Amino acid sequence: MSAVDVVIRGGRVIDPANQVDEVCDLWITAGRIGGMGAFDGEAATMIDATGKIVCPGLIDMHVHLREPGQEWKEDIESGSRAAVAGGVTSMCCMPNTGPHIDHAGVALQIIARAQQVGLCDVHPIGAVTKNLDGKELTEMRELSRAGCVAFSDDGMPIWHAGVMRKALEYASSFGFMVIQHAEELNLTRGGAVNEGWVSTQLGVTGMPVEGEDSMIARDIMLARRIDARYHVAHISSKGAVDLVRAAQAEGLKVTTEAAPHHFALTEEEVLGFNVDAKMSPPLRTEADRLAVIEGLRDGTIDVIATDHAPHHEDDKRCGLSCAAFGIVGLETMLPVSLQLVRDGVLSMSDLLAKMTANPARLLGLDSGTLAAGSVADITLFDPDATWTVDRNKLVSKGKNTPWHGKEMTGQVTLTLKSGRIAYAEGEVCD
């Protein structure tokens, strides 16, 4: 047995990919998982994990890192630091950068920069269409070779049905997955919040739930004919969850993800014109929230992803209807999601699967597992520790969180990236 560098002792090790859930030691050799069980030997670093949960480093498959192009909002370094503070060791960044991730050079640049930072793996999502303008397909094969793990025009829907059909046909020819930001713009244009009683009280234009549902219904019809891999980003409505569930029951390759805010918050959050509760799709009704939770429970939604969308204060300080869409999420993803375990919706292992093994499987990543020989990306957290979110103490450059001042239960205590400590005791270890 080669020299052991790190031993994590006495934690509850949960590895959903390998159906492990037991209190044991976990050790690391040369940046990879050495094994788990009872360790009695010497190691350079011994970590006491008593009372902690030890799981694969989390994967967030829906993040906006803003680099290149909008580095004042976030960059790969600040985003990576925020990620490890939230226990995330792999993330997928969306292509609505400037320039867009619509040719290989941008993807290669992002990956190289992330490796240079060295805290968190960054896997780009390539654009489906050039300039995200919904007209011409990108060179998906080239983007894939450059490291893109899926394709999306996120931020914008692929609104044109003919283009969407061609995108699904082309992508599925090579096994690529298309991720849709489902929003029928002809229904949602000018909207700031969910359409309903809240938008009526605020006197702001609403975004009706049919904007999301109708596009998903259309896409599922197209995906059915093509047998394409189709993934719905940030699902937020009951109608959408029902559509995806029915598609899966048919055996279609349709998957989806939910963002913590869509199962933790409702549209009521924007009452008082709260710009930090404005995102797209918007927070919806309690019935929608419960439907998303049911989708998570029954497996219709097999991924939790944040849609981390950092914005500068200036983009939010202008009133609800002109404020930018989006909230930060990396640093609150785990504690907000843990409520699902406390509420008995999911077992701890099933919850963690949605942030580890499941996205790894969808995207073909080799992370998200604690199998011996895997890269040692590991997160330790105390499921019962409480802390209060302070927007000014977020590691991300984005301070736009709806949870400012709210108490969280569950706290990341240590993040290891390739066996190296990337975050410990509240500090990022650059």
Place this chain on the structure above:
Amino acid sequence: MQSLHHLFGIADLDTDQVEYLINLGESFIDINHRPLKKAPTLRGKTIINLFFENSTRTRTSFELAGKRLSADVINISASTSATKKGESLLDTGQTLAAMQPHVLVLRHSVSGACEFLADYLGHTSIVNAGDGGHEHPTQILTDLLTLRCAGGFIGKTITIVGDIAHSRVARSHLLAARLMGYQVRLVAPKTLLPAEVERFGCEVFHEFDDAIPGSDVLYMLRVQTERLTDNCCFPSIREYHEAYGLNRKRLNAAAEGCLVMHPGPMNRGVEIATDVADSARALILDQVEHGVAIRMAVLTALCGGQQHLGRPGRSKQMVMEAMRGQGSLL
């Protein structure tokens, strides 16, 4: 009764506060009829009217209200301000607040603009003179004072007709109705109604003629013609007038004492026929007149000077303190 620092909307008021403002407004009606229209109530106070949307009656009535109460009033409109140079609402608001006015009267196309700005303005009070499709509280207070002078509003049914979806006047009335004990009926096609509007506790009609019997007031909203055609809300002005215009025939179908109101500006021949607008049953100019009195009341309440009514001037020290923003004059 809780004193007011800002007036964002009817939603932030309770019954006593609305009642108080209407009473105070009523007491100011008289000044506007005097040969010398001046009272010292707000002497030493600075009021800035900051209007990002066009306005005749609201802006003028705020200006007259301030001036007749001896305040120093400044008007700024978006077309002549640094907004034209790209300055944001926040920066414009903070810039003006830095000059230490007592009250900033704001009209803006963004719903919630006043709430947003208030977080950054220190001591300055904000009055909402209309924010997007959200609220227009002084219009509603004006309407209620007008109705009180015309026989009262408690227990009455006000039927609001037109573009409810984009109307801050309708929204503020829906809130005030519950507070002050009157009923609201809404009349519009579904294209001009916001989602779940019945949750305000109002009756909703799509046929104007169905809503007329039992109405005590027919309250006509201005049709913004560009909005209708751009958003497919209505096929034509012609059909709108046929379906929702108030003409003599419809007025004749109403109860004998039924009154007509309009917050202005009117499109004669569209939502209201000329002979109806000019009829004795129309309170439209009474609304304009009472708008000045109500705005006097609101400015007085916010400046904390209501107890000064009829009292001689203040000491220099009090004025200085007030000008430094260190509390009210009382």
